[in-house]
Amino acid sequence: MKFLKDTKDGTLLLVYVQPKAKKNEIEGIDGWRGRLKVKIKAPPVEGKANKELVKFLSKILGAEVSILRGETGREKDLLVRGVDSGEVLKKLGL
Numbered sequence: 001m002k003f004l005k006d007t008k009d010g011t012l013l014l015v016y017v018q019p020k021a022k023k024n025e026i027e028g029i030d031g032w033r034g035r036l037k038v039k040i041k042a043p044p045v046e047g048k049a050n051k052e053l054v055k056f057l058s059k060i061l062g063a064e065v066s067i068l069r070g071e072t073g074r075e076k077d078l079l080v081r082g083v084d085s086g087e088v089l090k091k092l093g094l
Contacts, residue, residue, distance in 0.1 A: 002034040004088060010063070010081040011088050017074050019049040024056045026092055035075060036092070047071075054078075061091050 005012040014035045018027075021039035030037040042052040050067060053076070058065045063083045070076035080088055 001085065001089065003029065003036045004085040006085050007079070010079055011083055011085045012068070013057075013065075013078040013080055013088060015053075015076050015078060017049060017053055017076060019044040019074075024052065026060070028094070033075065050076075061088060 003014040005014075016030045016033050016035040016037050018037065018039045020043050021041055023039070024041055025039050027037040027039055029035070038053060038057070040049050040052050040056065042048040050071060054065050054067065057078065057080070061080055061083060064081040066079050066081070068077045068079050083091075
């Protein structure tokens with residue numbers, strides 16, 4: 001999977017975020033970008049969408065999630081600590 005990569009610290013998860021959605025949800029793989037598309041209710045103001053993204057994915061994956069790159073853009077590189085890519089795929093239902 002192009003959007004997942006195992007590292008020594010956990011799994012690198014590449015996402016594309018769509019803020020101001022009706023509800024928080026995983027939409028699937030964005031074929032054009034090769035990233036996991038995630039819809040978030042919060043607006044991209046004062047880091048609200050980032051906070052909600054981290055909280056939403058942490059809950060689904062049952063692990064600590066942090067943003068490594070892309071704080072201000074829609075394309076973000078996230079680190080899911082202590083979980084391998086197979087487990088991430090299973091929990092995302094992909």
